[in-house]
Amino acid sequence: MGAQCHHHPDNEAVGACCYCDRPMCGECLLTNREGKAFCKREEECLAFQDALEFPDQTASPILDGLLDESTLDAQMRRLSETLEEVEELKGVLEDDSGDGRPDASDTASPVDADPRILGCCAWRLAEEAAGLTTLLSLRVDFIRREQELSGSTFLLERANEVQGFLEQEAEPKVREYRDWAEQYSALEVSQLLESMGATGPEGKA
Numbered sequence: 001m002g003a004q005c006h007h008h009p010d011n012e013a014v015g016a017c018c019y020c021d022r023p024m025c026g027e028c029l030l031t032n033r034e035g036k037a038f039c040k041r042e043e044e045c046l047a048f049q050d051a052l053e054f055p056d057q058t059a060s061p062i063l064d065g066l067l068d069e070s071t072l073d074a075q076m077r078r079l080s081e082t083l084e085e086v087e088e089l090k091g092v093l094e095d096d097s098g099d100g101r102p103d104a105s106d107t108a109s110p111v112d113a114d115p116r117i118l119g120c121c122a123w124r125l126a127e128e129a130a131g132l133t134t135l136l137s138l139r140v141d142f143i144r145r146e147q148e149l150s151g152s153t154f155l156l157e158r159a160n161e162v163q164g165f166l167e168q169e170a171e172p173k174v175r176e177y178r179d180w181a182e183q184y185s186a187l188e189v190s191q192l193l194e195s196m197g198a199t200g201p202e203g204k205a
């Protein structure tokens with residue numbers, strides 16, 4: 001069952017006001033030419049906003065962004081993709097036998113000549129994943145607090161889903177990948193780029 005209308009608890013919400021973010025039924029919402037929904041009861045909506053932590057201000061673009069489900073989903077997708085990239089690089093490096101250096105004098109690519117390039121990429125992707133998990137955790141906490149203050153439950157279910165994914169899947173993988181990729185954390189990108197140049201056709205003796 002979906003969220004209930006703030007003004008009519010017996011009615012299911014069809015959307016939320018773009019200013020106060022409270023769920024509303026069709027009787028309580030208007031839609032402008034841009035497709036944004038807002039409260040019919042303008043004075044009551046403004047009074048509600050005045051009671052929030054940001055008095056005398058309507059919802060800011062930053063607040064809108066934090067409460068935007070589409071950007072939340074986009075960050076979730078990016079986190080999942082980043083974890084998949086690290087897993088793929090980890091698999092390639094672990095399948096590579098030997099001491100990480102090629103045995104043959106003739107190599108097909110700079111990566112064959114210096115597999116640490118993949119390790120360096122894996123480390124930085126693991127760091128990106130760690131940053132995304134922190135950002136998403138902050139957003140979840142913010143959404144929960146805002147929903148509590150506003151009396152809305154419009155994004156609460158989605159926030160709980162994101163928190164479950166972070167705790168059960170993302171955060172354990174991030175810890176695993178960072179621990180594994182830490183061996184590449186001290187690598188200098190400039191040196192790796194130099195090694196790529198040195199193994200190219202112009203760099204061969």
